[in-house]
Each structure stands twice: as structure tokens, then as C-alpha cells.
Amino acid sequence: GSPAHATTLHDNHEAFVRAQGAIPGGVNSPVRAYGSVGGDPRFIASARGAYVTDVTGREYVDLVCSWGPALLGHAHPAVVAAVQDAAARGLSFGAPTLGEVDLAEEVRRRVPAAERVRLVSTGTEATMTAVRLARGFTGRNLIIKFAGCYHGHVDSLLAEAGSGVATLALPGSAGVTEASAAETLVLPYNDLDAVERAFTERGSEIAAVITEAAPANMGIVPPAPGYNEGLRRITSAHGALLILDEVLTGFRVGPSGWWGLESGMVAGALPEYTPDLFTFGKVIGGGMPVAALGGPASIMDQLAPLGPVYQAGTLSGNPVAVAAGLATLRLADAAAYARVDHVAQVVGDAASAALAAEGVAHRLQRSGNLFSIMFGDFAAAAGVRNYAQAQAQDAFRYKAFFHAMLDAGVNLPPSVFEAWFVSSAHDDAAVERILAALPDGAKAAARA
Numbered sequence: 001g002s003p004a005h006a007t008t009l010h011d012n013h014e015a016f017v018r019a020q021g022a023i024p025g026g027v028n029s030p031v032r033a034y035g036s037v038g039g040d041p042r043f044i045a046s047a048r049g050a051y052v053t054d055v056t057g058r059e060y061v062d063l064v065c066s067w068g069p070a071l072l073g074h075a076h077p078a079v080v081a082a083v084q085d086a087a088a089r090g091l092s093f094g095a096p097t098l099g100e101v102d103l104a105e106e107v108r109r110r111v112p113a114a115e116r117v118r119l120v121s122t123g124t125e126a127t128m129t130a131v132r133l134a135r136g137f138t139g140r141n142l143i144i145k146f147a148g149c150y151h152g153h154v155d156s157l158l159a160e161a162g163s164g165v166a167t168l169a170l171p172g173s174a175g176v177t178e179a180s181a182a183e184t185l186v187l188p189y190n191d192l193d194a195v196e197r198a199f200t201e202r203g204s205e206i207a208a209v210i211t212e213a214a215p216a217n218m219g220i221v222p223p224a225p226g227y228n229e230g231l232r233r234i235t236s237a238h239g240a241l242l243i244l245d246e247v248l249t250g251f252r253v254g255p256s257g258w259w260g261l262e263s264g265m266v267a268g269a270l271p272e273y274t275p276d277l278f279t280f281g282k283v284i285g286g287g288m289p290v291a292a293l294g295g296p297a298s299i300m301d302q303l304a305p306l307g308p309v310y311q312a313g314t315l316s317g318n319p320v321a322v323a324a325g326l327a328t329l330r331l332a333d334a335a336a337y338a339r340v341d342h343v344a345q346v347v348g349d350a351a352s353a354a355l356a357a358e359g360v361a362h363r364l365q366r367s368g369n370l371f372s373i374m375f376g377d378f379a380a381a382a383g384v385r386n387y388a389q390a391q392a393q394d395a396f397r398y399k400a401f402f403h404a405m406l407d408a409g410v411n412l413p414p415s416v417f418e419a420w421f422v423s424s425a426h427d428d429a430a431v432e433r434i435l436a437a438l439p440d441g442a443k444a445a446a447r448a
């Protein structure tokens with residue numbers, strides 16, 4: 001026990017009431033509000049390894065992992081030490097630092113096609129900048145995105161978005177201008193014919209296709225074999241850029257992200273395809289605000305100060321945040337990924353088996369070590385391939401499952417549209433606690 005773990009006990013409901021008086025909905029990011037599962041969001045006081053502790057002192061095995069960043073678990077001692085060290089040398093300088101160079105070089109080592117890397121603070125900034133850069137580079141305006149993919153709260157990318165937009169069942173967002181929406185073409189996921197058609201009709205106007213490397217914001221929907229490669233082929237044929245959004249998958253599904261898994265980078269083989277731009281976030285900051293975009297110098301050098309596409313940030317490349325990211329990536333070795341893969345396999349299989357034992361119709365969806373369970377009657381063989389299918393879920397069963405698991409001490413994502421995240425700190429004891437809770441969860445789902 002470290003002294004940092006000492007917490008004053010609070011009433012969780014009181015905390016939520018107080019929060020709602022000061023913060024819209026009591027939260028600073030919508031999905032945290034338990035909107036679709038009901039009840040009061042747990043206010044977290046501290047976290048360590050595989051566990052989070054709420055303000056009442058109750059501990060949960062965590063399957064949210066800060067929505068991805070905590071690849072090594074919470075408060076890894078070496079990461080915390082790196083942060084403390086950096087903080088002692090100054091919080092922010094507004095001038096370049098060698099830590100930023102180290103981090104950019106580490107990204108390039110893992111993803112060589114990211115010859116140049118610009119650091120920003122959030123995934124939203126990364127995708128926003130990638131879209132602006134694609135428009136600046138091509139001189140075209142239209143962007144293709146896919147229904148159910150989430151790329152942050154960029155105006156032009158909120159149409160039919162996943163994550164909280166899906167949880168709240170919104171078509172998009174108020175406050176986005178018609179002009180902005182008109183410059184976004186939304187297509188169904190996993191349908192290359194639809195992409196071909198859009199390019200046949202408007203190819204000369206399309207600046208870029210942006211896609212989640214492996215969608216994880218409508219639940220997990222794996223790209224069909226050859227899908228990303230097909231996007232590469234079509235965009236190249238029409239002079240448009242391909243933006244591979246690896247904010248969630250990057251450095252989580254493997255050392256070189258989803259693209260690394262898919263392209264055989266891990267084995268050192270030549271990539272099957274290479275996107276023009278990558279966006280990264282989450283793990284790259286190890287729990288602190290760091291995100292990035294990367295690509296070939298020929299495109300990235302269009303960014304200011306070298307080129308005409310403007311992008312900036314007072315806190316971009318913040319030295320404390322960068323220290324957390326760098327320490328995390330340096331610790332994310334083959335053994336760490338092997339553990340995350342193993343835990344994901346065991347927990348996914350066990351959850352599916354527990355639900356099957358209670359006769360709950362569901363489907364386990366996986367993309368590497370990312371997984372989610374879709375509640376409902378899905379044709380087992382084909383799986384869920386797009387947003388329209390993912391939307392047809394029995395959300396009420398997930399709600400019951402979620403609360404039974406929470407009561408049993410397991411913190412699941414509070415929406416059926418989110419991935420379950422595990423970490424290398426999920427040891428056998430943590431996994432056992434999850435497995436022990438599953439029968440209760442499955443029974444509650446069956447009764448719902």
C-alpha cells in the first residue's frame with residue numbers, strides 16, 4: 001500500500017449529484033455518464049494495476065483501462081517514476097525537447113511509414129489535423145468516413161459516428177453546419193463496392209478516406225480480409241489519401257498497431273499495404289494527453305512551419321505527457337503484448353461460455369486482442385460486419401449484465417458499443433475475479 005492509495009470515503013451518489021451541479025451531466029465525456037446502462041457512474045479515487053477504486057473505497061477489476069491507454073495497467077511504477085522525474089524538471093516549456101524526438105523516433109521505429117510524426121494532445125486533434133492535411137495536400141474537399149466509426153468529435157467526422165454518438169443513438173451532432181456535413185460522405189463499413197461507387201461518381205473531389213484500422217467504437221467489427229488493402233487500392237487509383245485511424249488500435253493490438261498485425265510487420269515481412277497517414281492516441285500517451293499523426297515526409301512536410309497547412313498547440317508534445325508515453329512504449333515489449341493477448345483470449349472465451357450456458361443469444365467479436373460481446377441473435381457464421389447490424393443489439397441485456405458484473409466487482413465499459421480493454425497487469429488473480437463474476441452477469445442477462 002502506497003500513501004497515494006489512502007482515500008477519504010465519500011458517498012458515490014452524493015458525488016454524482018454534486019458533479020451534475022457543476023459539470024453538464026456530471027461528466028467530461030458523455031459515455032462516462034452510464035446513459036445507456038442507467039445508474040450512477042462510479043467516481044474513481046485511484047487505480048493500480050488491473051484495479052480501480054471508487055470514492056467509497058470499493059475496488060473493481062477494470063475492463064475499461066481508461067478506454068485503451070492503460071496497456072500496462074494503471075499507475076505502472078516505472079511510468080509514474082518517469083512522470084515524476086519529468087514534472088520535477090518543469091511542466092511545460094513551449095519549446096522543443098529531446099523527449100519529443102525520442103517519442104517520435106519510437107513511433108517511427110514501430111511504424112516505419114510514419115517517417116515524420118507530429119505530436120498533439122488528443123485523438124480528436126490528430127484526426128482533425130489529418131483531415132486538414134489531406135485537404136491541403138490534395139486540394140480537394142470531400143472526406144469519406146464509415147458508419148459506426150468514431151474519430152473523435154471533429155465536426156466533419158461526427159456523422160453516424162460510433163462511441164458515445166452510438167450509445168446515445170444520435171445521427172450526428174447539433175452545431176455541425178450543413179456545409180461541413182455535406183463535405184462528409186458516410187458509407188457502410190466493409191463494403192468496397194460502395195467505396196468504388198462513391199469514387200466513380202465523385203472521385204476527383206475526394207481528398208481522403210478515413211477509417212478505423214479495426215473498428216472498435218460500434219463494438220468490435222473486424223475489417224474483412226483485404227478490406228483495408230482494398231481501400232488503399234481505390235484511394236491510390238483516384239489520387240485520394242488513406243488515413244488509417246489507429247488512435248485505439250495503435251500500440252495496443254501489437255507493437256506496430258493493427259497495420260503491423262495486418263501487414264506482417266511483426267515478422268519483419270514487407271507490408272501488404274501502407275496508408276498515407278496514421279493517427280495515434282491513447283497508448284502513445286500511457287494515460288497522459290498525447291496523440292500523433294504520422295506519414296511520409298512528402299505529405300507531413302506540408303504542415304507548418306514547412307508547409308501551408310496550419311496546426312499548433314500550446315501543450316503539444318508536453319514534456320510530462322511525453323515522458324509517460326515514452327516510458328509506456330519502452331515497457332510494451334513482446335511479453336507485455338503476449339500477456340494482453342492471452343488475457344483477452346481467456347476473458348472473451350469465458351464471457352461467451354457463461355452467456356451460452358444461460359442461453360443468452362450473443363456473439364463474441366474479436367480484432368486481435370480487442371473484443372466485445374454483442375447481445376442479440378446474430379448469424380453465427382458471418383458475424384457482425386457493419387454498423388446497421390451492430391445497432392440491432394439487445395442493449396437491455398447488456399445493461400443487466402453490466403450491473404451484475406459491477407455488483408460483483410468488475411468494471412465493464414458502460415455501453416454495449418465499446419470494446420473491453422485488458423492490460424498486461426491483469427494477472428491470474430484479476431482474471432479469476434472476472435471469471436468468478438461471469439455466471440452472475442450471464443444469469444442477469446438471461447433474466448432481463
Ligand code: PMP
Nearest residue numbers: 122123124150151152247248281
Ligand atoms: N479515433 C478513434 C478510433 C478513437 O477510438 C478515439 C477515442 N475513443 C478517437 C479517435 C478520439 O480520441 P480522443 O478521445 O483522444 O479525442
